[in-house]
Amino acid sequence: MDLYCQPEAAVLLASFAVQAMYGDYxxxxxxxxxxxxxxxxIDQYEMTSEMWKDRIRNWWLNxxxxxxxxxxxxxxxxxxxxxxxxxxxxxxxxxxxxxxxLGISAQGLGIxxxxxxxxxxxxxxxxxxxxIHFNNKLFTIKVTDKSKIKFRAQxxxxxx
Numbered sequence: 001m002d003l004y005c006q007p008e009a010a011v012l013l014a015s016f017a018v019q020a021m022y023g024d025y026x027x028x029x030x031x032x033x034x035x036x037x038x039x040x041x042i043d044q045y046e047m048t049s050e051m052w053k054d055r056i057r058n059w060w061l062n063x064x065x066x067x068x069x070x071x072x073x074x075x076x077x078x079x080x081x082x083x084x085x086x087x088x089x090x091x092x093x094x095x096x097x098x099x100x101x102l103g104i105s106a107q108g109l110g111i112x113x114x115x116x117x118x119x120x121x122x123x124x125x126x127x128x129x130x131x132i133h134f135n136n137k138l139f140t141i142k143v144t145d146k147s148k149i150k151f152r153a154q155x156x157x158x159x160x
Contacts, residue, residue: 005082010041011052013078015059019071025061084117091154092139102139102151109141111151122149 005013014036022029031053033042042052063071079085087105089112094100103110103120109129110120124143131142137153 005038005041007041007044009078009082010037011055012059013075014056015063016066016071016075016078018056018060019063019066020068020075023068024064025057031056087117089117092151093154094151099154100151111149124149 017036018029018031033049033052036056037052042049063074066074087103087110089101089103091114092100092102092111094111099114101112101114101117103112103117108123108125110123112120124141128144129141130144133140133142139151139153141149143149
């Protein structure tokens with residue numbers, strides 16, 4: 001539930017997870033849908049749990065022959081391509097005291113609305129950040145175009 005995931009990718013991830021847990025396809029294994037797919041994906045379509053399980057089983061059949069390690073590597077390969085993968089979120093306030101999130105990733109820093117973590121507004125690649133200054137919960141980011149972005153850290157703990 002921490003990352004947005006297209007239903008097709010979620011089913012593929014579930015099939016690799018099942019391969020890693022149980023090995024090659026076995027018809028008599030009961031799949032626990034609530035442990036394999038996020039509820040947000042299940043709610044997107046009017047499908048029964050048996051229909052979802054059939055989709056996972058079909059992909060699981062395609063994974064035949066993968067070792068536990070190979071299935072885990074395939075899982076990670078798909079997961080790393082998700083748009084929100086690898087971003088850590090921290091609660092902040094802007095200068096108007098609006099609740100926001102600071103997203104930190106290998107690509108740079110992004111400011112996100114708390115209601116949507118899909119696209120940051122704005123986003124600063126590391127190559128455009130000249131300086132980050134921190135003093136008593138107040139952050140200032142200086143970027144190459146000489147503009148400054150200021151925000152204040154919130155008291156709460158890390159958000160996932």
